[in-house]
Amino acid sequence: MPVLEARHLTKTFASGGRALTVLHDVSFAVGPGETVAVVGPSGSGKTTLLGLCAGLDRPTSGTVALVGRDLSPMSEDERAALRARHVGFVFQSFRLLPTLTAVENAAVPLELRGERRARKAAAELLGRVGLGDRLNHYPSQLSGGEQQRVAIARAFIGRPAVLFADEPTGNLDDETSHRVEDLLFDLNREAGTALVVVTHNAELAARCGRVVRLRGGQVVGSGNLGIGESGNREPTPVTPMAR
Numbered sequence: 001m002p003v004l005e006a007r008h009l010t011k012t013f014a015s016g017g018r019a020l021t022v023l024h025d026v027s028f029a030v031g032p033g034e035t036v037a038v039v040g041p042s043g044s045g046k047t048t049l050l051g052l053c054a055g056l057d058r059p060t061s062g063t064v065a066l067v068g069r070d071l072s073p074m075s076e077d078e079r080a081a082l083r084a085r086h087v088g089f090v091f092q093s094f095r096l097l098p099t100l101t102a103v104e105n106a107a108v109p110l111e112l113r114g115e116r117r118a119r120k121a122a123a124e125l126l127g128r129v130g131l132g133d134r135l136n137h138y139p140s141q142l143s144g145g146e147q148q149r150v151a152i153a154r155a156f157i158g159r160p161a162v163l164f165a166d167e168p169t170g171n172l173d174d175e176t177s178h179r180v181e182d183l184l185f186d187l188n189r190e191a192g193t194a195l196v197v198v199t200h201n202a203e204l205a206a207r208c209g210r211v212v213r214l215r216g217g218q219v220v221g222s223g224n225l226g227i228g229e230s231g232n233r234e235p236t237p238v239t240p241m242a243r
Contacts (some may be wrong), residue, residue: 001068002029003086003161003194004053009062011048011217022048023217026062030162035188035195037205040214046198047166049214053196054087054164055079067161084112088155088193090184092167094147096139102150103135104128109158125153129183147177149183156187162194169201181207 011023023045030036038046051057053064055071064071067086071079088109089095103122110118123135129149133235139147148168155163168184169177181204188195199205211219 002065003032004069004196005065006049006053007065009049009052009064010060011045011052011057012060021053021135021217023059026214026217028212028219028222030196032161033188033192033194034210035185036071036197037209037211038196038198038214039200039202039205039211040220042200044214045217046214050164050166050196050198052071054089057081062235081188083151084109085158086161088158088160088163090148090151090155090163090165090168093169094144094151094171095137096147096150096154098139101136101138102131102142102146105139105150106153108154110116113158122153122157125157129153142232143176144172145180148172148176148180152183152187156191156193159191160193160238162196163188165195165197165199167199167201168197169199177201177204 006029007027009023009026010021012019014020025046026049028036038049040046048057052059055064055066055074059204066082069082071082074082097108100108103119103126106126107118107122110121123132126132126135129152131146131149131153134142135144136238139150142150169180172180184195185207187193195208197204197208205211211221211223212219
């Protein structure tokens with residue numbers, strides 16, 4: 001069963017007194033552990049599609065099912081509860097809480113669930129992504145790459161069924177981008193989390209198992225872009241996540 005299934009999604013906004021269709025009849029599905037890149041020029045509807053798939057917005061028509069559950073009849077609170085249990089997010093701008101330390105930021109998803117070992121689990125995962133000596137640093141005390149690693153740890157800590165990443169390397173230099181990419185794919189394999197990445201980065205897209213191409217709000221192609229995860233770099237080793 002797919003962990004994410006979008007069927008005939010259309011999204012229309014009112015603009016200047018007329019209807020503007022941002023997405024038109026978009027359908028695709030993502031299986032457990034699959035890696036999918038969503039690519040296309042600016043304005044093609046990539047981020048809008050991500051928001052609909054995550055249940056952050058409602059489509060004008062069409063349906064989205066997350067972990068087999070149709071989002072259409074759900075209230076905002078019900079969709080938020082489903083996201084908290086099954087979805088992770090990584091953004092270009094990191095979106096860490098500035099008043100929380102690295103370990104506190106990473107622990108947020110488990111804290112919201114009321115899990116007692118949230119802080120310990122966050123510290124262990126940050127150690128595995130190379131931030132064991134930065135646990136008590138605030139975002140303003142971390143580099144961009146370090147902040148993104150905290151964000152990735154926060155996204156994976158709840159072992160979500162699907163992780164949505166919106167331009168996750170967009171604010172990083174090439175070397176840091178490569179390390180962050182390796183981390184995303186390592187944790188994807190070890191946690192079995194499906195990964196859906198919106199990106200302009202052709203190299204990042206090529207590491208995904210499948211690519212969905214958008215243009216003018218429509219799917220214009222879907223398939224393997226090229227090298228997949230067997231690209232020419234060895235991934236950074238990460239200790240397997242506890243089951």
